[in-house]
Amino acid sequence: MAVQDHRQAQKGRGAVSNPEGRFETQQCEPVDDGWLTQAQETPRLPTRLHVDAARSIIARNDSPDIAFTQSINPYRGCEHGCIYCYARPSHGYLNLSAGLDFETELFYKPQAAALLEAELRKSSYRCAPIELGSNTDPYQPVERELGITRSLLELMLRFRQPARVTTKGAALLARDLDLLAALARQRLLSVAVSITTLDAQLKRTLEPRAASPQARLRAMRLLHEAGVPVMVNFSPVIPFVNDAEMEAVLEAARQAGAQQASYIPLRLPYEVKDLFRQWLDVHLPQKAAHVMSLVQQMRGGRDNDPRFGSRMRGEGEYAEVLRQRFALACRRLGLDTGARISLDCSRFAPPPQSGEQMGLDF
Structure with a gap:
């Protein structure tokens, strides 16, 4: 991909540059050779879709600080454009940038439902909840036309396969309410909605193409009224950017x-730390140094701490203040912070295929 490194905001995009991926062998830098005497505006980048010819669909996880063992990502890359997204570096495996490429060069898995059915029918498969949205959002804008997440949910309902959905979407949750509610009635589904801020202006630069905070709260209320268990993720907590909103977000979510x-x-793994620093320099230059100072206080003096356990909690005084504030707010609001909502794996039952003899019930 052509390298875009003008470091200026583009409407509807989160990253302000497009540096090479960490696995690329060549590096390009823009150079003023004197021929262009006037600054040129960076061209708007369209979203481009590519088929991901995956041969399997379930990813297994054995990380000790992640609360699931199976996940499915219908898409690679995410048009929401959240600048802080820890999944951005995964585009490096495609020889693409974690910057603007991650938001504009999207890969989708048209055979996702067929691949999932094949895996669920294997005699070796052992039922456990499947996480939808562990890496990139299953309800990002392209889902409206492609419907891959919906096809997975339809299959899961047929097989009575439990699932957990994590998203910043809203309208598409409403679109799939029939499936989500049907799964929830059998204790096969829960939904976690991530809300990072209630400030619409901050949201437009922090996560430009995600649903508005108000739309996400409306979607949560709709799910709750339909009997779908709902969780709110106030993540990530960014020092001196959205940390002051913790209690307000939790209260709004509880009411919804x-x-x-x-x-x-x-968390700022790999290329994300540089992209986030650039974002601060463009959007919050007066706060940038203080923000990164507090981040480093939580991360042992570095921009990122990859160690299991501490990477999800942080350490030091600032992290401890966050922990206490969160615990107090949840206690006051009656929000559960313990084990995740239990789903029923005992209902799993692959339906007979065409030509198979059905079992007899006595």
Whole structure:
């Protein structure tokens, strides 16, 4: 991909540059050779879709600080453009940038439902909840036309396969309410909605193409009224950017029907730390130094701490203050912060295929 490194904001995009991926062998830098005497505006980048010819669909996880063992990501890359997204570096495996490429060069898995059915029918498969949205959002804008997440939910309902959805979407949750409610009635589904801020202006630069905070709260209320268990994720907590909103976000989510809550301090793995620093320089230059100072206080003096356990909690005085504030707010609001909502794996039952003899019930 052509390298874009003008470091200026583009409407509807989170990253302000497009540096090479960390696995690329060549590096390009823009140079003023004197021929262009006037600054040129960076061209708007369209979203481009590519088929991901995946041969399997379930990713297994054995990380000790992640609360699931199976996940599915219908898409690679995410048009929401959240500048802090820890999934951005995964585009490096495609020889693409974690910057603007991650938001504009999207890969989708058209055979996702067929691949999932094949895996669920294997005699070796052992039922456990499947996480939808562990890496990139299953309800990002392209889902409206492609419908891959919906096709997965339809299959899960047929097989009575439990699932957990994590998203910043809203309208598409309403679109799939029939499936989400049907799964929830059998204790096969819960939904976690991430709300990072209630400030619409901050949201437009922090996560430009995600649903508005108000739309996400309306979607939570709709899910709650339909009997779908709802959790709110106040993540990531960014020092001196959105940390002051913790209590307000939790209270708004509780009023919208959330019964559980979680939070994770800002993580800046690999290329994300440089992209985030650039974002601060463009959007919050007067706060930039203080923000990164507090981040480093939580991360052992570095921009990022990859160690299991501490990477999800942070350490030091600032992290401890966040922990206490979160615990007090959840206690006051009656939000559960313990084990995740239990789902029923005992209902799992692959339906007979065409030509198979059905079992007899006595």
